[in-house]
Amino acid sequence: MLTLSKHIRQYKIDAIITPIFVIIEVIVEVFIPLVMAKLIDEGISAGNMQMVRQLGLLLFGMAIISASGGLLAGRYSASAATGLAKNLRLAQFRKIQSFTFSQIDRFSTSSLITRLTNDVNNVQNAFQTMIGLAVRTPIMITLALIAVFSIHQKLSLIFLLFMPLLLIGMTIIVYFAHPMFGKIMGWNDKLNKQVQENIKGIRVVKSFVQEEQEIDRMADITAGLRKQAVQAESLAAFFNPLVQFSLYGATLMVAWFGAKLVIVDALSTGQLMSFFAYLTQILINLMLFAFVFVQMMFSQASIKRIKEVLNQEVELESPAEAIKEVPHGSIRFENVSFGYDVDDAKEVLHDINLDIPAGSTIGILGETGSGKSSLVQLIARLYDVKSGRVLVGDHDVRDYDLDALRNQVAMVLQKNELFSGTIAQNLRWGDPDADLETLQSASNIAQADPFIQKMQHGYESVLEQGATNLSGGQRQRLCIARALLKKPKILILDDSMSAVDTKTDAQIRQSLIAQANGMTKIIIAGRISSVLHADRIIYLERGNILDQGSHADLLARCAAYQELYASQSQKEPTLDV
Ligand SMILES: Nc1ncnc2c1ncn2[C@@H]1O[C@H](COP(=O)(O)OP(=O)(O)OP(=O)(O)O)[C@@H](O)[C@H]1O
Numbered sequence: 001m002l003t004l005s006k007h008i009r010q011y012k013i014d015a016i017i018t019p020i021f022v023i024i025e026v027i028v029e030v031f032i033p034l035v036m037a038k039l040i041d042e043g044i045s046a047g048n049m050q051m052v053r054q055l056g057l058l059l060f061g062m063a064i065i066s067a068s069g070g071l072l073a074g075r076y077s078a079s080a081a082t083g084l085a086k087n088l089r090l091a092q093f094r095k096i097q098s099f100t101f102s103q104i105d106r107f108s109t110s111s112l113i114t115r116l117t118n119d120v121n122n123v124q125n126a127f128q129t130m131i132g133l134a135v136r137t138p139i140m141i142t143l144a145l146i147a148v149f150s151i152h153q154k155l156s157l158i159f160l161l162f163m164p165l166l167l168i169g170m171t172i173i174v175y176f177a178h179p180m181f182g183k184i185m186g187w188n189d190k191l192n193k194q195v196q197e198n199i200k201g202i203r204v205v206k207s208f209v210q211e212e213q214e215i216d217r218m219a220d221i222t223a224g225l226r227k228q229a230v231q232a233e234s235l236a237a238f239f240n241p242l243v244q245f246s247l248y249g250a251t252l253m254v255a256w257f258g259a260k261l262v263i264v265d266a267l268s269t270g271q272l273m274s275f276f277a278y279l280t281q282i283l284i285n286l287m288l289f290a291f292v293f294v295q296m297m298f299s300q301a302s303i304k305r306i307k308e309v310l311n312q313e314v315e316l317e318s319p320a321e322a323i324k325e326v327p328h329g330s331i332r333f334e335n336v337s338f339g340y341d342v343d344d345a346k347e348v349l350h351d352i353n354l355d356i357p358a359g360s361t362i363g364i365l366g367e368t369g370s371g372k373s374s375l376v377q378l379i380a381r382l383y384d385v386k387s388g389r390v391l392v393g394d395h396d397v398r399d400y401d402l403d404a405l406r407n408q409v410a411m412v413l414q415k416n417e418l419f420s421g422t423i424a425q426n427l428r429w430g431d432p433d434a435d436l437e438t439l440q441s442a443s444n445i446a447q448a449d450p451f452i453q454k455m456q457h458g459y460e461s462v463l464e465q466g467a468t469n470l471s472g473g474q475r476q477r478l479c480i481a482r483a484l485l486k487k488p489k490i491l492i493l494d495d496s497m498s499a500v501d502t503k504t505d506a507q508i509r510q511s512l513i514a515q516a517n518g519m520t521k522i523i524i525a526g527r528i529s530s531v532l533h534a535d536r537i538i539y540l541e542r543g544n545i546l547d548q549g550s551h552a553d554l555l556a557r558c559a560a561y562q563e564l565y566a567s568q569s570q571k572e573p574t575l576d577v
Pocket residue numbers: 101105340341348366367368369370371372373374375414
């Protein structure tokens with residue numbers, strides 16, 4: 001909890017005030033049985049109505065103070081705990097925004113979602129308990145013990161018999177149950193992953209008739225989670241019988257010895273009654289203490305998982321004296337090698353050397369898995385090279401302010417993501433200040449304007465989550481328009497036209513050439529027709545540049561290119577544009 005202290009700072013007044021109200025509530029509550037004993041012995045038994053009235057009024061006042069303390073403690077503890085939860089969620093979310101793709105992959109999306117939701121909920125509940133119940137129970141138990149000792153020392157020794165028994169039992173349970181709660185969190189991750197994957201990919205699940213298999217997988221995960229939870233809860237369930245055995249044992253003994261003391265007048269009836277009242281208070285508070293223990297165990301596992309996110313080193317950062325302006329769109333790769341796992345020797349790109357002048361159009365071809373996407377992601381510094389360097393506008397990408405670099409290197413990724421909202425809102429990710437005319441002009445280049453105009457509300461049409469109400473090709477065209485709105489110096493289209501027909505593909509390329517002068521364009525494609533008129537085509541093979549040159553050059557000398565051309569010419573006899 002100490003490590004989370006900075007996230008509670010904003011709500012420290014609430015967090016400090018809560019225990020104060022708890023202490024007021026407890027102190028008053030502890031005195032109530034003593035006043036009751038006095039009322040019975042000196043008021044009721046002695047027939048002193050004046051005393052009954054006075055002490056009755058006092059008891060009423062005490063009850064009001066105690067209840068108000070409880071009420072205010074509840075209000076402020078809720079405010080502090082929900083405040084902590086809010087800050088923890090925000091801090092994790094902010095941290096995740098700085099994650100590299102590798103870090104996201106390492107955690108997995110579903111695990112990150114669990115850490116922002118379930119784990120924060122656990123910590124919120126535990127914190128509320130910690131500043132409320134965890135303060136209340138030990139104070140209550142201690143004060144009640146002092147009270148019973150002040151009434152009758154020997155009789156109170158009964159409590160001291162049972163307390164060590166309880167403490168030892170609790171320690172053993174916590175020792176064994178603690179790792180189990182960590183495992184439950186792991187199962188929660190699996191559960192979230194299954195739900196997330198299945199619901200996101202429900203169309204694929206249905207089209208491949210995988211419903212039953214998915215249900216089976218879900219059943220296995222829920223059964224696994226249940227088994228682990230039952231194991232942990234079964235252990236934690238020993239708490240209550242342990243507490244009850246100790247306290248009921250103590251009650252019996254107090255009744256037995258207390259009755260004898262009353263008979264020989266060593267203890268008054270009122271005192272014995274207050275003894276029982278304290279016994280109940282101790283019983284309830286010990287049980288609550290057990291609950292505090294279980295909740296703390298749960299939160300320990302969650303705190304560890306939240307800390308894993310918050311303590312992640314920022315792997316990609318802007319340097320101290322960062323360059324804020326990308327002067328032009330030239331790109332140079334100098335002896336670049338790259339692999340996704342920094343600790344692994346396995347490389348995806350090997351010793352790449354490449355010189356791309358500003359304003360040129362470059363096509364990249366190569367078999368699937370040859371490293372095309374990996375190559376272009378280094379330009380926007382989505383990953384860092386393993387060795388060598390990548391220069392944009394004649395500066396190492398590591399010398400740039402990350403935002404400045406990424407604002408000038410617009411990437412339309414293979415996996416296009418659009419967000420729920422209107423088409424205009426989505427397009428304005430590229431330029432928040434763009435007016436309708438600007439949106440239309442970018443959409444015209446991307447060949448998106450015609451289909452947008454046909455939609456009932458045009459640019460104000462609402463996209464469902466994941467833009468499922470658009471076709472794959474329409475989504476791709478919107479993503480291209482969005483990237484163009486950034487007016488970048490470098491535009492990278494990573495297989496971004498795979499879902500548009502060859503005619504539209506050609507139209508987009510034509511309008512890009514006509515309107516986007518000065519912008520360096522890199523087009524990764526599967527179809528030769530998409531890169532046919534590029535200034536240069538780069539052919540990648542297993543992380544190496546196999547060859548590069550114009551279409552005519554490659555057709556004349558590169559066997560792999562010839563083969564690809566031959567296979568595609570059969571399917572696409574007319575390669576227009
Ligand atoms: N996030 C990742 N983590 C680990 N390995 C990856 C990751 N992305 C890609 N790879 C691996 O890197 C290699 C190159 O992948 P890359 O996506 O760059 O190829 P590509 O030529 O763009 O393929 P495709 O044409 O299928 O998109 C592949 O072996 C792939 O398995």
